[in-house]
Amino acid sequence: KLSIELWFMETPNTTPDFYEDYSPMTSRNVQCNTININNFIQHFLPPFYYVIFIASVLGNGVVLLVLYKFEKLNTVTNIFLINLVASNLIVTLTLPFQAVHHSDQWIFGEALCKLVNGADYLGFYSSILFLTLMTFDRYLAVVHCVVANKRRRSCYAIVLSAVVWIISVLTSLEPFIYFTVEEYSIEGLVCEDSSDAQWKVFSLYKQFVLFFILPLIVFVYCYFRIMLTVLATRMVGKHRTVWLIFIIVLMFFVLWSPYNIITMIYENRDPKQCYSWLLYAQYVTRNIALLYFCINPLFYTFLGRKFQNHVRGVLVSQVPCLSDRLSISASSKTLFEQLMPH
Structure with a gap:
């Protein structure tokens, strides 16, 4: 993740309300008015981060609780899912620091500057890799089920998870090298x-x-091949399964694509002009992408009827009067298990 840096000019011809928009494509700097942008950042980002922090901790905590109480933790799918939840929680735990930073200034010192941004990169990269790994694992289990069933053991999931964490750590070393705390007059x-x-x-x-x-x-x-395999079988409720596959791909594309597209446009813009709307768009789309990494464990688990039943069972056991309102489905399959052919 590339942050948007604001380099303030201190020459006699400039005011505190302008900053240099430096482009790596050229050595020229462009003055841009930052009053509205700064107000937007200070008023929008901190409360947004706090809300996402609370929602993510509660949501991912529920997923871990359900896995611990009702599921076998040594299955391939659950090992990947636990690692995915851990990745998302790593990103989540950096949000209060970012909220304070955007509302005022960085008050936590240089060591935490490097650590918080390194953790942000680590959680971000590992989340993407675990989502990709889980998708490929589903592809093997459905499309090449005979070969996959012989090799899909807990040790297989543990080794692949370790590889993902090693890659994520190596690609997350950049903040520890380059991030630093600077002091500006404004x-x-x-x-x-x-x-x-x-x-x-x-x-x-x-x-x-x-x-x-x-x-x-x-x-x-992978999901295209899974969809073709599902449609070719006699799976019960295959239309619902195909619909879930479509939602998985659509959610990733809709929530994650805008930030990447806007970032590429920003880096290749005309350096002689100031595009304030790109700064707004980059902040907004980055936080839309952040939503995906915070909610994807909920999305991957609670679309399955098994986890819905587990949560309903917990609620009914704690609040018996809800038993008439919350029905327990006869199906006991998670979303991933629904993608397994009979």
Whole structure:
């Protein structure tokens, strides 16, 4: 994730309400009015981060509770799902720090500046990789079920999960090297990326290719093959399953594509002009993408009837008067198990 940096000019001909919009494509700087942008950031982002933090902790906590109480933790699907929840919680735990930073200034020191941004990268990258891994695992289990059933064991899931974490850690070392705390006369202390323009461009395209284009290709191909396999079988309720497959791909594309597209437009804009709307769009679309990483465990679990039944059972056991309102479905399949042919 590339943050949007604001470089304030302190020459006699400028005012505190303008900043230099520096483009790596050129050495020229453009003055842009930042009054409205700063007000937007200070008033919109902190409460949004706090709401997402609370919702994500509660939602992911419920998923972990249901897995712990009702599921076998050593199955391949649940091992991947637990790691996905951990990835999302890592991102979630950085949000209060970001909220304070955007509402005032960075007050946590340089060590936490590096650690918080490193954790943000780590959770972000590992979430994408675990989603991709779970998708590919579903593809093997459905399309190549004979071979997959012989090899899909808990050790297989543990080894692949370890590989994902190693890759994620290696690709998340950048903040520990380049992020630092700088002090500005207007903003105060700011935790920002101090790498040069060429490295920022390289990091942007690395993220775009490895953590958007490739996962999107895997998503579309694997779920397309799964859909064809499901339609070719005599699965009960296969239309609902195909609809769920469509929603999975659509959610990823709708929530994650805008940020990548806007970021690419921003980096390739005309450096001689100021595009304030791109700054607004980059902040908004980045937070839309953040929603996906916070809610995807809920999305992957509670669309399955098994987890719906587990939650209803917990509610009925704690509040018996709800038994007439909450029915327990006879189906006991999770979303992933619904993608398994009979």
